[in-house]
Amino acid sequence: MKLTNKRKKALEEYIAKKRLKSTRQRNIIFSEFFSYPGHxxxxxxxxxxxxxxxxxxxYATIYRTLKLFKECDLAFERNFGDGRTRFEPVKFEGEHHDHLICIACGKITEFENQRIEHYSREVASKNNFEVINHKVELYGYCSSCRRNK
Ligand SMILES: [Zn+2]
Ligand SMILES: [Zn+2]
Structure with a gap:
């Protein structure tokens, strides 16, 4: 199944379960969010x-709808410390990535590091802790901002 159809299906199932009305507005927000250039x-x-x-x-409808996408596991909600709430599409089921955030120009870079994943599980298990989620955010200066410093 195509990704867009999968997403639509997940959303429809959730909406039916929660007995929410399906709306045209939600459909517009859906296509704009998932086709938005840049994450x-x-x-x-x-x-x-x-x-x-x-x-x-x-504005409130957009915010509510994005929250709904998040509840359906179709979007991640991010807060990178600038007081603005961001959302990004989940690329595939079970997807996970972390971020580097440039505090000068705001550039956000994604990364995945298996060792970080491994160590967080290790820390959790040593503490007899069940992890349901984690996020790693590294703040600093990107390569172009470092050059101009
Ligand atoms: Zn920068
Ligand atoms: Zn991201």
Whole structure:
């Protein structure tokens, strides 16, 4: 099944389970969010984009819908310390990645490191702790900002 169809199906099942109404507005937000160029979109950015297509959609609706995508495991919610909530699509089931955040230009780089994954499991098991999620965020200066410092 194509990724978009998979996502739609997951969303529809969740909506049916929760007895939510399916709405045209949600469909618009769905296609804009999952086709947004570049990852880690803020609610404001998505709002600006959606507003052009459908001026009646309010900020709160966008936020609620993104939260809904998150509940369906279709999106991650991120907060990188600048006071803006960001969302990004989950690329496939069980996907996980971490981030490098440049505090000068705001560039966000994704990475995956098996050793970090391994050590977090090790730390958890030593503490008899059941991990359900983790995030690693490294803050600093990206290569171009370092050159210009
Ligand atoms: Zn930078
Ligand atoms: Zn990311």
């Amino acid at each position: 880690h979109v803020t609610v404001e950015e998505l709002y600006e984009r959606v507003k052009k297509l459908s001026p009646k959609i309010g």
